[in-house]
Amino acid sequence: MPGGLQHGLLTRTALDLLPSCFRLPAGERNALIEEYCLYPDMFFSLDKSVYEKILPYTFIKDGIQFHYPPNTPIEKLYRYWLPVPDEGRLEKSRPFSNDNFLHVKDGFTFYLDHIAACFAAKNYSDGAKFAGCLLHMLEDACFGAHSIEGPLGTDIFVLERLFERRDDELNRTPLGILASLDCSRIEPVEYQPRLLGESVSEIVMHLYAAYAESVAVSRRICFSIVQNVYQNNQGENAGLVQRMFANAAKICADALFSVWCVAKQRFDASADLREVCLTRLEPHAFPLGGSGGYHFLSYLKNIAVGGNMKRIPLQLRLDNEVVSFDRGLSWGSHFEASLLYWLPDNTYSVFDAAIGLHPDSIDELSGVRIRLINDGKEVDEFDFEAGRPATRIAIDHPRGDFGFTISYLPGAPHRNSIIVVGDPMLRK
Numbered sequence: 001m002p003g004g005l006q007h008g009l010l011t012r013t014a015l016d017l018l019p020s021c022f023r024l025p026a027g028e029r030n031a032l033i034e035e036y037c038l039y040p041d042m043f044f045s046l047d048k049s050v051y052e053k054i055l056p057y058t059f060i061k062d063g064i065q066f067h068y069p070p071n072t073p074i075e076k077l078y079r080y081w082l083p084v085p086d087e088g089r090l091e092k093s094r095p096f097s098n099d100n101f102l103h104v105k106d107g108f109t110f111y112l113d114h115i116a117a118c119f120a121a122k123n124y125s126d127g128a129k130f131a132g133c134l135l136h137m138l139e140d141a142c143f144g145a146h147s148i149e150g151p152l153g154t155d156i157f158v159l160e161r162l163f164e165r166r167d168d169e170l171n172r173t174p175l176g177i178l179a180s181l182d183c184s185r186i187e188p189v190e191y192q193p194r195l196l197g198e199s200v201s202e203i204v205m206h207l208y209a210a211y212a213e214s215v216a217v218s219r220r221i222c223f224s225i226v227q228n229v230y231q232n233n234q235g236e237n238a239g240l241v242q243r244m245f246a247n248a249a250k251i252c253a254d255a256l257f258s259v260w261c262v263a264k265q266r267f268d269a270s271a272d273l274r275e276v277c278l279t280r281l282e283p284h285a286f287p288l289g290g291s292g293g294y295h296f297l298s299y300l301k302n303i304a305v306g307g308n309m310k311r312i313p314l315q316l317r318l319d320n321e322v323v324s325f326d327r328g329l330s331w332g333s334h335f336e337a338s339l340l341y342w343l344p345d346n347t348y349s350v351f352d353a354a355i356g357l358h359p360d361s362i363d364e365l366s367g368v369r370i371r372l373i374n375d376g377k378e379v380d381e382f383d384f385e386a387g388r389p390a391t392r393i394a395i396d397h398p399r400g401d402f403g404f405t406i407s408y409l410p411g412a413p414h415r416n417s418i419i420v421v422g423d424p425m426l427r428k
């Protein structure tokens with residue numbers, strides 16, 4: 001919940017992290033710091049001339065301004081099941097649609113498209129205004145109380161319900177504490193911005209993952225800040241505010257750096273983008289509350305968990321040999337579950353991985369069907385059981401909605417099967 005001063009400070013810090021070849025003219029730089037990065041708040045002013053000035057730079061979808069995006073409705077992933085007795089299975093009764101992802105993906109695309117086009121045409125005035133709106137949204141999401149909302153988030157008042165109210169100190173409720181964070185002693189941030197993509201759509205994919213991660217980091221910091229005040233450990237909060245400030249400034253710098261690279265078609269730092277492990281991306285649909293050790297978990301990165309809740313290595317039995325993977329994903333089986341990502345068009349030539357059931361979770365009743373999804377369509381289907389526990393796969397031109405859906409084989413019972421995807425790599 002940054003105020004005007006904090007937005008200006010975050011925007012200035014992000015701009016200062018950019019290399020000198022990506023500098024705005026002084027007038028536009030100052031206007032971006034002092035005015036344009038406040039546009040999403042000024043939009044509420046009710047002054048008609050202000051409204052008309054800012055409207056062209058405002059992305060609105062389904063009645064929602066690109067400012068405080070919808071939350072991910074994760075309850076639909078785990079809560080609503082109904083039995084289908086004739087088929088011996090449960091089915092999800094509420095379709096899941098990731099409102100946060102759909103809104104933010106379109107908003108990122110709108111702003112990055114406009115900023116790149118304006119900067120390429122040296123129209124720095126309009127480019128800086130679009131940039132101000134994008135930075136403001138990222139700053140709100142990653143600094144202060146709004147990090148409670150958004151990707152995997154919930155309503156902002158949840159902290160008021162989780163912490164006991166002190167009726168003699170109503171100005172020091174959780175939101176009161178988070179609305180008055182002291183940025184007066186913020187120290188300079190040292191960071192080299194990352195290139196997130198060589199096209200706007202590739203940036204959108206990586207920026208969404210960075211946004212989800214940055215919000216998650218700041219959300220945990222906000223919780224610690226409030227807890228420190230309640231436990232009289234306020235002295236530790238200055239360091240936490242500094243960490244959260246740096247966290248927000250870095251994602252702003254990454255977004256600006258990347259869109260400048262697209263505008264100028266300069267991709268000196270692109271080596272890291274040639275091969276991307278799925279663990280670096282943020283799925284828009286994911287399993288939650290699977291079987292066995294995954295009962296209270298989603299998918300896990302680079303490890304698996306046994307039924308006793310102990311960490312186990314990521315493994316598959318391939319060609320009668322147990323193979324371990326340093327990188328990959330695991331989740332618990334269920335009657336229905338999906339792990340889906342969104343990939344940009346015309347970016348990757350192939351996806352390859354090994355998929356199947358973890359050797360520790362197979363018995364004679366195991367039976368799981370994994371369907372591969374590419375561009376929103378089923379492109380292949382594999383049945384895994386004791387006699388065929390895993391296989392290697394490759395998909396040409398992975399793009400669009402991409403990933404895995406799982407179910408049990410017809411007639412197979414609910415088992416504690418562990419789904420493993422080893423070395424899931426997207427290659428250009």
Ligand SMILES: [Zn+2]
Pocket residue numbers: 040041067136140
């Ligand atoms: Zn705001």
